[in-house]
Amino acid sequence: MPLRSTEHGWGALVRAFHWVIAVLIVAQGVIGLSMVQMGLTPAKVRVFALHKSIGMTILALVLLRIAWRLTEKRPADPPAMPRWQRRAAHALHLALYALILALPLSGWWFNSASNAPLVWFGWFDIPGLTGGYDPVWKPRALLLHQTLFWVLVALLVGHVGAALWHHFSARDDVLRRMTIGPRKQNGGVP
């Protein structure tokens, strides 16, 4: 598997970015939805700290992923895809990039406005974005963080649904080239 993407498939680095970030996002969703239900105990504080650390990790990985993507060309869309599908797919991917950047940023913003600590896996202190406690922006940042989460869930339903549709219905290489690699070097024409 080549490190860089080719016209026919995604490189190893892009696939690694995709799946590591995907796993972290699912974990963040589960942790985030669970932690707000917890009673106030030291365990809750630790789970919040974990959520923040994972979120900052995702932010860093997404920035690296975008930087890497800017250096290489994306594989060609399957020729069978109509124009509207290509546009919809590219728009959805762009929206997903925007959301996976905006979610950790809004969480970081909320944390900063709450004047809560942010120590990356107990290792080092990450400064706030607001210059301390900000009771005006704090509820807005939280509302944004929660709203963006549900928008992301909706888009991910579309993303996963489209990947499965490509694989099982269109029978092209779109899912395959992000996982085990393309079947044949023709861009996925069945």
Place this chain on the structure above:
Amino acid sequence: MKCLGGLCVAMLLGVAAPALAQTWQVDAARSTLTFTNTYQNVEYTGQFRRFDAKIIYDPNDLAHAKFDVSVDIASLDTRNSERDHTALGADFFDASKFPKAHFVTTAFRKGADGKVIADGVLTLRGVSKPVALTVTFAPQGDAAILDVTAPLKRLDFGIGAGQWADPSMIGDGVIVRGHLLLRKANPQGGS
């Protein structure tokens, strides 16, 4: 001078008291009572916005000096509303049961480095413990700045005991700092 009973005593005290000790009024709007502690190993600063301090102090007459400070626990502010809410609850300050903290000096002395130490008793969350304040006093005419600092241990007073005792979550050590702007209560008669 003729004097009768209590009146005579009052006159004597009236003359004697200013010479023995200086009573100060605290400029509450410009004075602060702050503390630093750590949360998840990150230092933060909080303050008690309402406190009442009775200060009698003359650096040349430590024998008659006295600090008597009462703190309104509910006025806690650490610039984090969740933390403040939690801190006032039963696991921590338990402000509804113990609405006031009280510190009163028992004696003043000079420390080894020449600094003034005020020994006293702090009553916090129903626990009374000896606490020593380091005193810095800067007179400026009829006014003065009084800075005091004291290291405490929150667990000595049962603040966040039990499940919250872990110092990597909330540090045990707390540095308390008082910064008081004083004005002479009796500027004409002051020493």
